[in-house]
Every structure is written in C-alpha cells, then in structure tokens.
Amino acid sequence: MAFLATVGLLTLLYYLAYFIFASILDCDILLAVKEIFGKPVSSLRGKVVWITGASSGIGEQLAYVLAKAGCKLILSARRIAELEQVKRRCLEENEYLSDDDVEVHPLDLLDLNSHEKAFRHVLDKFGKLDILVNNAGRSQRADWEKIELTVDKEMFDLNVFSVLSLSRLAVKHFLQTGKGQIVINSSVAGFLPVVRSGSYCGAKHALHGYFKSLIMDHHDKHIDVTIVCPGPIQTNFLAESFTEKSGEKYGINTEVATNKVSAERCATLMGVAIANKLDEVWIAKPTALRLIYILYCFPNFGKWLVKTLGQKYLMKIRDAKVPSQN
Structure with a gap:
C-alpha cells in the first residue's frame, strides 16, 4: 500500500509541476531548460540555413536570430522588396556577415516545378545546405461545414505538399552529405483540434504524420527533424488567412494582445530548438499553454473543459477578440 501511495504522490507531483511551470513559462518545459542549460543559438555559426516565408512574421524574425548567430542564410518568399529589407537588417545584426553570406532567392512555393531549380541554386551558391526551415503557410477562420473542398486542396497545396516537395529534395541531399536538419513551423493545431480551422488543422496534422514518419525512417542517418508548434503569436497572419470560400481572405487585422507571444520571442525560442535539435516544441503564453497541456495530457477532462x-x-x-464575421 505504501508503495502505491508513493507512486500516486509522485504522479500527482509530476503533473502538478507541469501545471505550475505552464503558468509561468512561454514554452514547454524541455525547451525552457534548453534555453538556459542547452546549446546556445550561437553554436549554429557557419551553418547554411534556408528559410521559406522569410519576408515577414516569424520567418523574418528567425532570419535576424540566425544572422546574429553567424549563419549563412537563403531567404525565400514571393515579395522581393521585403526580402531585400530583411537581408539589410540581417547584415546589420552581424557585422561579420558579408553581402554574399545572405542570399535573397524569390520563390513561389506553389510552383512545385521550380523547387529543384531553387535547390540547385542554393547548392551552387553555398556548396551545401545544413538546415531547411519550412516556415511559409497560411492559417484559416471558417465554419467546418461551409468549407469548400477547393479550399482544403489549396490549404494542402501550400501548407503540406509544397513543404514535402522541398523537404524531400533536402533529405536526399542530407543522405548524401551524411547529416542535416529539417525544421517545420507547424502549430498546436498539428496535434490538437482548434476552433474554426478545419482545413488548417487537417493540414498541420498531416505535417506531423509525414515528418514523424521521417524521424522513424532515418533515425540512424543523422537527419534531424524539429517540429515547432506555436500557439497564439503576435503576427499579421490573420488578414491573409483562408476562409471557407476559395480565393477569399479573412481580411481582419490581428489585434495586439498580451496573451500572444511576440514574433521576436517565438523566433528566439525556435533558434534554441534548432540548436538543440529538439523533436517537437510548444510555444505559447501561460493561458494557452495550460490549456494545451490539459488537452494533451488529460483528453477526457479536456473535452469537458472545452465544452x-x-x-x-x-x-x-486565439485571436484576442471574438470576430463579428467569418
């Protein structure tokens, strides 16, 4: 009896510790520990890193974090002017980086036929690729039953198939060179359902399935996969989000709110996750983080709580306000 009582007490303390830490942290416990005691982001110095979706938001801020660490960067997105601005700021962040160390390479990820040419350009420029950061993507706000099937296809084309296409090129390269790292900017929607985002949840769940399978397939080949799962982040993603109608954008600006992690902070934590080669990390302020832990660890209680x-x-x-439209 005493043994069972001890086990029960230790289990209770274990989950209590998680609840307490989730009330004061802005990321999962392992990532918080690695930020203090793990490898610093500066350990990535000299690595060649390709970031998609680098013209704004988390991708832009991650470029600054990695530039400061001394990484050589390839910045890709569709908006050339914005990418050039990001490059200038990267060079300001680290005076030891030269103009040749930061490459702007415009890329429409939906054009899958252009991926191999873009990959060859990266190899011709730097001779190798160490880390691919799949950051580009769009969110969604829509009623599940109203979503046009075309929207689901468009969501998967951007958030899943373009990521797979580029990542498979990278993995083939890594298998030849003997090592490399794939980074996926996913979402807590990749392992938990979130409200009014059916297509988005489906796409993010798909990413977890694909890339966790990659971990299993090549666990002995020095190919690392880091899946980053942000919760509410302070970026301008909302206006560009999918709705239930094809070709339509949500069109509502994201409110500034204290319950959201800043893009700068999210990028800093991503840098820590990349440097320490963590498999999966969660990034969110305490209000959301507590809910994530409850839903993940206690699904039955979580269902009741959500209702x-x-x-x-x-x-x-999620959005700091209750929207008055779809």
Missing part, C-alpha cells in the same frame, strides 16, 4: 469554456472563449484566447 464548458465555449467557442467564444477559445476564440478570444
């Missing part, structure tokens, strides 16, 4: 809190409360955590 009790209601959709309006969950949307407020």
